[in-house]
Amino acid sequence: MYDTGKIMTGLAAVLVMLTLPFWYSAATGKAVEKHDPVLPKTEKKCVESRQYMRDSHMDLLNRWRDAVVREDRHTYVSQDGTRYEMSLTNTCMKCHVERAQFCDKCHTYMGESPFCWDCHLDRKGVL
């Protein structure tokens, strides 16, 4: 008894499952679409360097939050000496006005859903 039929069916199912991302990207055709967030037009630079922001903006926000909420410190001095008020709504969102085109766009691409907007507002008063 060899059960070739059953084994080959199982093998095919497993192989399709394991290579699912390949089929998925072929089916949606969205694999290499660009997902660049829309940058602010009037401003030239962010709080820190662009690469640092891309890598670690969540870490920066976390430190800001701890500083404000736990230590009552409100001013952040960046690497190049510029001073910023440590605030999600008042600072980040002042420049990055279009949240949907900036933060959300990138987060959706990465399957992230930060829960900050449960409480914090963007500049348009949207949670």
Next chain:
Amino acid sequence: MNAFLSLVAVLAVMLAAYVGTGVLDAKFLFGTVLPYAAIATFLIGFIYRIVDWAKSPVPFRIPTTCGQQKSLEWIKSDRLDNPHDTIGVIGRMALEVLCFRSLFRDTKMERHEEATVVYGPGLWLWIGALAFHYSFLVVFVRHLRFFTEPVPYVAVLLQRVDGFFQVGVPPVMASNLFLLAALAFLFARRLWSPQLRYISLASDYFPLFLLIGIAGTGVLLRHFVRTDIVNVKEMAMGLVSFKPAIPKGVHWFFFLHLTLVATLIAYFPFSKLMHAGGVFLSPTRNLANNNRMVRHVNPWNAPVKVHTYEEYEDDFRDKMKAAGLPVEKE
């Protein structure tokens, strides 16, 4: 010694990845060639192993019977531990694959006082294995966010549930804690018990160290060595759509993670990790115990040339009649 060898091997892989991407900038090699080579090795190797196993015939039913066999109507049979039909086998296999029932049965033998042997349940391996496999599955599914666009809802949902406790930014994933704890336990277990240490081979330690390395670098990537994971996703999407792109601005530390994963994937078909496919092909589990209900004929029995009585009579009918012997057909 075995453990030490495996550790050196894993560290060598990491060192190669560091030199290749941190010092030499061979990102095409480590970001494109290596992943594709690993995936190809995995697919070909996996198919080869399964086909090889499928070629071994199973002429007779040899399930391990751990309960009452099906016989008379009024004797209660154990459908799961001595299945007599396909439904029973499916139930048995499902419990085996999803709940690791054989590991649950693990027993521990200890000598108490003078020559007294005591048997008891040994559940730790079962618990450790369950914790490891399920947290690995969760991590695996969550990683789909790097390989799919749009990201399927299950991956997003799983991520939210996993980060339910909202500790830290980005949130700590509960599955990562379980994964690391389970791997640490599965490793410590081998060192702890002298018997286990004695039978542990380098090929037992190597996958463990690889997995510890992968989970360790992954957790470090998430919480301590931040890198531009949007570019990581662009690289991954390039791989799955066969338009590979070399990522810009990605820290070399990410390549330690990726190279260890590639090593694991390529190593998979040649190692004990093939138990993932093998468990489905275990004849002691996946066969119904119906030896007494169905006649199983060995398919490669040499054809025996038989000469039936009817043929014999045909050959000698005249002579038999002449000798006055009774014949069946006139």
